[in-house]
Amino acid sequence: MTFDPESEFYSEGIVRVDPSSQRKSFWLVFGSIVFLIVVVVAVTLLPIQNQKRHLAHLRNQGAIVYTIIQPGMWTSLSDYFHKFTDYELPTLEEVRQIHFQKYPVTDQTIASLSRYPELQALSMQSANVSTTALDNVFTDLPELTGLTIINCKNITPDWVQKSRLSHPSVTINYRGTAYLGISANIVDPDQKGCIVMYVQPGSAAESSGLLPGDIIIAVEDSEISSFTELVMKLARYSPEDHVRIRISRQEEEVPIICKLNAWSNKEF
Numbered sequence: 001m002t003f004d005p006e007s008e009f010y011s012e013g014i015v016r017v018d019p020s021s022q023r024k025s026f027w028l029v030f031g032s033i034v035f036l037i038v039v040v041v042a043v044t045l046l047p048i049q050n051q052k053r054h055l056a057h058l059r060n061q062g063a064i065v066y067t068i069i070q071p072g073m074w075t076s077l078s079d080y081f082h083k084f085t086d087y088e089l090p091t092l093e094e095v096r097q098i099h100f101q102k103y104p105v106t107d108q109t110i111a112s113l114s115r116y117p118e119l120q121a122l123s124m125q126s127a128n129v130s131t132t133a134l135d136n137v138f139t140d141l142p143e144l145t146g147l148t149i150i151n152c153k154n155i156t157p158d159w160v161q162k163s164r165l166s167h168p169s170v171t172i173n174y175r176g177t178a179y180l181g182i183s184a185n186i187v188d189p190d191q192k193g194c195i196v197m198y199v200q201p202g203s204a205a206e207s208s209g210l211l212p213g214d215i216i217i218a219v220e221d222s223e224i225s226s227f228t229e230l231v232m233k234l235a236r237y238s239p240e241d242h243v244r245i246r247i248s249r250q251e252e253e254v255p256i257i258c259k260l261n262a263w264s265n266k267e268f
Contacts, residue, residue, distance in 0.1 A: 048090045054112070055093070062102035067093035097121040099148075107133040114140035123148030123173075126263065131159045138167050148173040151263040157235045176235025178260035181205040184216065184227045193217040193248060194227045208258035210247070217253070218246040234260070 055065055070092040095116040103109070105127035113119060119141045129152060137144065147170055149155050160174045181203020184194040193215040199205045216224050219233040220243065237243055239262035247254050 048092050051092060051115070052090065054115070055095070058098070058103070061104065062100075064097075064099040064101065065095060066097040067095050070094045094118045098123075100124040100127060105129055110134065110137060111140075113137070117141060118143050120144060121146040121148075123150075124152060125150040127152045128154070130154050131156070134159075134163075138163070138170065144170055146171050146173070150175040151177050151179075153177055157232050160235075161232070174235065175231060175263075176237070177262065178234055178237045178239050178241060179204065179263045180234055180258065180260060182210060184230065186226050187215055192223055192225050194224060194230055204258055204261040208245070208256050210245075210256065210258070211249070213249070215248040216245060217248050220244050 055067070058065055095118060097120060098113065098116075099121075100109075100123065103124075105124050107130055110129055110133040113122070114136075117140065120143050122137065122141070122144060123146075127149075131154065134147075134149075134155065137147070149160070149172070155174070157174070157176065160172055163170075164172050181200035182196050182205045183198040184196050187193050187195050196205075196210055196212055196214045196216065199210050199212055216230060218224055219230065222233055224230050224233065234243070237260055239260055241260050243258050243260060245256050245258050247256060
């Protein structure tokens, strides 16, 4: 079928598009795309910048923080970008270990660590923290496998024993507020006592006459079967307390009186 232009039934229509409307549509689409990109980048970079500020604050206060780059699409994009431009996009980090040595740790500090559920090891020394704050650590940090607590006056041996039973997957390394100044090991699994391997010069142990090779068999009237048990017994004492320690030296039992010291920065 064909149309005859001369026919009275034939008509032709021409649609004219305003160039300004085309330009407006183009800029509307372009602006929407740019806005979307800006939103995506902002949403991605905001938590990264927040994390970097928090980690920088911890490090500036003396905390030791070990991290690795968090794998993911943004990290891959950063690697690709760096390959061609020599510029690295900021990326999220996985925080694996935090050690508070000279950091003023409080309950608020511990609570702020919940943003790092991947944390595996945490240690603190001379920290003013409560048992409530540390109880929350076990739920806030599900990947935690190691917790070290040294010279924290609010943390008691009873809490440590309870937590070790409640959370067997977490190794809790604990020292009380009193300082003896030795390293020791078990004598034999079938024998009581722990053998002194090293005596720190100037420590309470040296002042009391303890020597390498001595076997600590009792504190007061409680027998000792391991170094962990010795630590837990001494943790119930305070600096300046006098404690009676019974040792075996050259197969002879010898009682000694030891005046315990306080921890100092040189022991950390």
